[in-house]
Amino acid sequence: MLIPDIERTSSRDRMVAVQRTTIEAVSAVRPLKIISLISLVIAMGFLILALCSTSWLKTGSFRTGLFKECTSSNEPTHAAPFPGAPAPGHCHGPSRNQGFLIAAAVLLFVALACTLFASIFNIVGLSKSDVRGKYRWYKLATVLSGFAALCELAALIEFPAAFYVNMNEYGSRRNWEVDWSYGIAWGAAFFTLGSVVMLVCDKDHEQVYYKEKTTFNPPPELLER
Template identity: 40%
Template sequence: MSERRASVPRTPPVWRLGPGYSQSPVAGRTWLPPNTALRSEQPPRARLLTGTAASTAPLRPVRPVVLTCSDSRPPETKMAPTTTIETVTITRPLKVIAFICGLIVIVLMIMALASTDWLMATGWRQGLFIHCIADDAPVPLPFNVQAAPDCYQARDVAYIRAAAALCIMTLVTDVVATLLTGLGLRSKDHMKKYKYYKIAVYVMVLSLVSILIALVIYPVCFAAELNEGNRTVWEFGWAYGVGWGAAIFLFGGVVLLLCDKESEEIYYKERKIVHDSDSRA
């Protein structure tokens, strides 16, 4: 018996993954379980004819699996650079010097108010609140005062009382101005800084005007009653000079605050931050 074979056109096999197969994390590769083989799917009508009898091999249905080439590592994400604005506070040296000037004026005014050496003559010392008569003071005493050698309350004269009141006002206003300057130096809020410095300038100007008026009216009014002094030589003591020293420091403080008033103590500094951290699985 001769053996005949029917020629059936073949189609290329399509390789698919069945259950139990896994895909590789590496792109383009497939991992197979051990002791397994790929299954070839042929068209269901392909038959092998042997002799006159045709044997039909039933095909097992295969579940289609779609192969995808993917990477398990997530894509690298890079954050965009961000710009941070930093606030930098800079203490101005001129304002610090103005604050020191205010402190010096406080000390000088306390010395001037407590001293009796504003006006001096032979056997006579006169201050803003007290005048003193020496033991060897020649008579008649200045201004026709009748008293034993000792210290007494200052004469009830208008210019002496006015000078004393103005010096007290100078001391009080200078304390307030110095305190405001210190608060401005200590504050971190630029609006409060500007407010403190502005008020401190006005108060310090008032203090300067007060001491200048006191230093001017004291010798001018004294010259009007010089004929009653009963002394030929008069001189102003160190306390009067201390008053002028306080006026000079007050003037310096005002000038320093005015010259540096418009200067910014708050600076805004931009700093760029680049985040270079990659997120990995």
């Protein structure tokens, strides 16, 4: 009579489910990461607009950008405002001071490329579930955004300084003004700097919390039924 009891006891022991407790690292998307991505996208739009525009500097009916200079059709003299300027209603490439214009354009193109890749790396970081993977992509985005901001600031400081040095080549005109495209470029720089600040201040370890998960694995006898 004792043997059947032992067998039943062993059977009950085998019927006990196995309990397992695991701890998972869960990452949460923080608002500053998304805001920094939006800032980078806005900065890219501003950079493209500034590069394509012909309104960086103006004097009277004449205006110049990084790649073209134009004279509006309402020029009162109905002639080029100074030697080398395009005729009223026409545009052509810069006829002078091309060195500092090319330098500013190259710096802004580098900034645009860095901002584009920083945005892509930020998106990849947001989509990653691995905490270490997120950190690597966010770090790359931060470095590229910072370099883009430095290039933008260098271009925006170099442009008016170099123009002032070579202003005599435009004749006797002295009433020069920076136009709206120059302000748009500064807007791009501020948005890029803001993105860098948000990426730096939003520490990666703050977005990680740990979740305890308990699972029960039924014995094979129950699975066979």
